[in-house]
Amino acid sequence: xxxxxxxEDRAILALEDAHLVGHTATVxxxxxxxxxxxxxxxAVTRRLPDAPRLTWRLSGTSDEPVWRSxxxxxxxxxxxxxxxxxxxxxxxxTELARLFGQHLDRSRPLWxxxxxxxxxxxxxxxVWRVHHALADGGTVxxxxxxxxxxxxxxxxxGQGSGSPEAxxxxxxxxxxxxxxxxxxxxxxxxxxxxxxxxxxxxREVALAVTSMSALHEAARGLAGATxxxxxxxxxxxxxxxxxxxxxxxxxxxxxxxxxxxxxDGDRAGNRDSWFRVDLPVDEPDPVARLAAVRRxxxxxxxxxxxQELDELADRMAxxxxxxxxxxxxxxxxxxxxxxxxxxxxxxxxxxxxxGAPVGAxxxxxxxxxxxxxxxxxxxxxxxxGFGLVADPSVVGDLDVLAAAVEQEAAGFPHARGGGRG
Numbered sequence: 001x002x003x004x005x006x007x008e009d010r011a012i013l014a015l016e017d018a019h020l021v022g023h024t025a026t027v028x029x030x031x032x033x034x035x036x037x038x039x040x041x042x043a044v045t046r047r048l049p050d051a052p053r054l055t056w057r058l059s060g061t062s063d064e065p066v067w068r069s070x071x072x073x074x075x076x077x078x079x080x081x082x083x084x085x086x087x088x089x090x091x092x093x094t095e096l097a098r099l100f101g102q103h104l105d106r107s108r109p110l111w112x113x114x115x116x117x118x119x120x121x122x123x124x125x126x127v128w129r130v131h132h133a134l135a136d137g138g139t140v141x142x143x144x145x146x147x148x149x150x151x152x153x154x155x156x157x158g159q160g161s162g163s164p165e166a167x168x169x170x171x172x173x174x175x176x177x178x179x180x181x182x183x184x185x186x187x188x189x190x191x192x193x194x195x196x197x198x199x200x201x202x203r204e205v206a207l208a209v210t211s212m213s214a215l216h217e218a219a220r221g222l223a224g225a226t227x228x229x230x231x232x233x234x235x236x237x238x239x240x241x242x243x244x245x246x247x248x249x250x251x252x253x254x255x256x257x258x259x260x261x262x263x264d265g266d267r268a269g270n271r272d273s274w275f276r277v278d279l280p281v282d283e284p285d286p287v288a289r290l291a292a293v294r295r296x297x298x299x300x301x302x303x304x305x306x307q308e309l310d311e312l313a314d315r316m317a318x319x320x321x322x323x324x325x326x327x328x329x330x331x332x333x334x335x336x337x338x339x340x341x342x343x344x345x346x347x348x349x350x351x352x353x354x355g356a357p358v359g360a361x362x363x364x365x366x367x368x369x370x371x372x373x374x375x376x377x378x379x380x381x382x383x384x385g386f387g388l389v390a391d392p393s394v395v396g397d398l399d400v401l402a403a404a405v406e407q408e409a410a411g412f413p414h415a416r417g418g419g420r421g
Contacts, residue, residue, distance in 0.1 A: 002066040003056065005133070010065065012133040013058075016103070019201050021366050023110070023131045025100050026140065026378070027207065027387065028148075029359035030115075032122030037115060040126075041078045043354055044113070044147055048072060051146035053134060057109045067134075072109055081116045088120045093399075096205045099127050100364055100389065110134045126353070137258075137344035137363065137378075149351040149358075193253055193338030194243070195372040197394045203367075204395075206402035208386040209360040210234075210409035212379050218414045222287055225294040231343050231377050231384065232257070232297070233290040234412065236279040238404035243281065245400050253279045256337040257297075275300040276337050286413055340365070343377040350381040362387040384409075 005013075016022035035043070048054060052069060060066035087095060095116055104110045110131030117124025128148065130140050145152070212227060219230035232255070239253060254276050277300070280292040342365065351358045362385035363376040372394035376387045386405050390398050 002060065002068050004060075005065045005067065009133040012131075013065075015368070019199060020368065021101065021103055022133060023104055023129045023366070024137065024140065024376070025096075025364040025387075026128045026130075026144065027096065027360075027362045027364060027385075028126040028128065028353070029361070030124050030126055030353060030356055031359065034124055034356040035354040037078065037080045039354055040113070040115065041074050044078055045074045047147045048074070051143050053139075054109055054111055054143065054147065056134065058106055076108065077111060078113045079115070081114050083116065083118060086118045086120045087116070092116070092119055092125065093205050093207070096125075096127065096207075096364070097203045100129070100205060100366075101201070101203045104129060104131055123359075132366075137342060137376075141344060141346050141378075145347070148353060149347065150353065150355065152347065152349055195339055195390075195395060196370045197372055197391075199367055199369050199372050199391045200393055202392050204390050204392040204398045205364060206388040206390075206398040207360070207362045208388070208402045208405040208409075209362065210384050210386070210406055211382055212384045213382050215384065215409060215412055218412050219290060219294075221414065223291045223294045225290055226297070227379070227384075228257075228343050229290065229294045229297055230412070232277060232279060232293045232341060233286065234405060234408045235341055235375055236281050236283075236289050236293065237286055237408035238401055239279065240281045240284075241404035241407070242397065242401040245397060245404075251282050253281050253338040254336075255279055256340045258340070258342045286408070286411075337371075339371055339373045339375060340368075341375045341377070344379070346378050346380040348381065361385045364389050367391055 012022055053067075055069045055072050056067035057070060058065060059068035081095065081099070083091070083095070099114055099116070104112060110133065112129050114127045114129075115124050116127060119125055128144075130143070135143060215230040215234070216227045219225035219227070219233070223229070225233075235255075236253075255278075256276055259275060275297075277293065277296045280289050283289045283292060342363075344363065346361065351361075358380070360383060361378055361380045363378040364387040365374045365376040367374045367389055372391040374389045376389075378385050378387075386402070388398055388402055388405075392398065395401075
């Protein structure tokens with residue numbers, strides 16, 4: 001049965017061009033002795049019936065595109081990239097950037113797994129690219145449960161996906177006025193960000209990982225904050241270090257924070273909204289930075305800004321396509337926000353692939369015109385994996401920024417102790 005593309009699917013496909021790819025990637029670190037290519041292909045083949053979305057390919061017409069299910073040549077989708085010598089960290093980052101920059105074949109289902117190795121220290125890295133038109137971050141998490149991670153023992157408490165705490169309405173909504181949404185979330189600011197530039201074809205990738213429980217406990221004890229608040233505060237501190245390293249001006253940066261709108265049982269591939277937060281990168285005190293982030297996110301959640309924006313976009317698409325197109329252009333402006341920082345909740349348990357324990361898992365998401373840096377975060381068990389993607393002609397020293405993320409997280413102050421600025 002054909003499935004019509006949603007407006008979100010079509011908008012994402014339209015953003016892809018010669019310079020920009022439309023997929024995300026999940027970087028999975030596997031140990032020495034991990035399953036070989038044949039075993040991985042066999043496992044994916046067996047489990048594809050549990051993930052029919054991965055059998056869909058683009059079909060229909062340009063005016064009425066559809067997803068159409070069909071046979072999948074798993075050997076063409078699950079491939080190996082054999083390195084001539086074990087890849088050190090710079091070599092792995094170069095290979096990740098090369099793979100990430102390759103467009104997916106639109107004549108096939110829009111996903112691919114590449115196993116890269118060996119890497120220094122043993123093991124390999126699996127890079128799973130899925131087109132954003134086919135699946136957003138929350139949907140990719142569910143697809144990983146279907147075809148990649150070994151099945152879990154049922155968890156009586158259940159587990160969610162999407163940006164932690166950020167996308168769940170609760171209590172009686174205190175709705176924003178339309179004017180409040182327009183001024184708070186849509187209208188551009190006056191200051192140009194360091195990432196506001198024309199984006200070319202080159203890409204650089206950097207990775208970081210930190211403990212989630214340590215961040216959560218500290219954030220909750222210091223400011224009643226969430227994991228997402230702590231992530232944003234860590235990114236703010238890391239950006240401060242990066243700006244100081246480059247001797248650039250230090251001032252506030254507005255970021256876009258995606259919010260999942262998925263609900264239990266929905267079948268949508270893309271279902272999210274967003275709100276904006278001013279990161280206090282000019283604040284030297286990490287506790288004050290966290291408190292400032294907490295105040296902003298709490299205000300936006302209390303007003304249900306993400307829900308309001310979602311409903312506003314739906315109304316504009318139905319009643320005024322031209323107004324909806326204008327709104328989309330405004331939202332993509334470099335003056336509207338400096339960069340996008342997404343945080344998706346993955347499985348709460350440690351995961352394995354055909355019995356092989358998985359180390360870090362990091363997401364990669366494409367940059368956009370006038371937004372030459374993108375930060376994505378994914379939690380798996382107690383680890384938060386950070387993936388950074390940038391146009392190196394605009395954003396240099398990406399390794400410095402990734403190292404600063406780990407430094408900020410490691411030095412994150414606890415409720416009963418001091419911290420560093």
